[in-house]
Amino acid sequence: MEITICVGSSCHLKGSRDVIKILERLITLHRLEDRITLKGSFCMGECSKKGVCVCVDSDRFNVAPLNAELFFNDVILKRIN
Template sequence: MEIKVCIGSACHLKGSYDVIKKLQAYITKHQLDQTVTLKSSFCLGKCSDAVSIQVDTDDVISMTPENVENFMNQLVKKVK
C-alpha cells in the first residue's frame, strides 16, 4: 500500500510536514514498513481540503495531524 501526502504549497502551509511525521511515526511504531510506503506528492488537486493524502488510487482525502492515528487504525483494520 502506498500513501501519498501532498506537499504542494496549500498543503505545505496547512501542515503536510506534520502529517508526514505522524504517519511515519505510526508506521514505525506498528512495524508497517513492509506494508505501507509513504511518499510525498505534488498538488493532488484538492487544495481547499489541505492537507490532501491519497491511499493507492483511492479518492484524495483531507487529513490533519490529529486525525492520523485514527485514520491509520481504520486503514490497518481494512488491510488485515
C-alpha cells in the same frame, strides 16, 4: 500499500510535514515498514478541501495533523489487515 501525501504549498501550510511524521511514527510502531510505502506529491488539485490531501492506493482523503492517528487506525490499519 502506497500512501501519497501532498506536499504542495497549500497542504504544506495545513501541516503535511506533521502528517508525514505522525504516519511514519505509526508505521514504525506497528512494524509495517515492509508493507507501506510513503510518498510525497506536488499539488493534487484539492487545495480547497480541509486538511492535507492523502491518497491511499487510489482513494483520496483529507487528513489534518490532529486526526492523522485516527485516520491511520480507521483507514490504514483496516485496509492492511
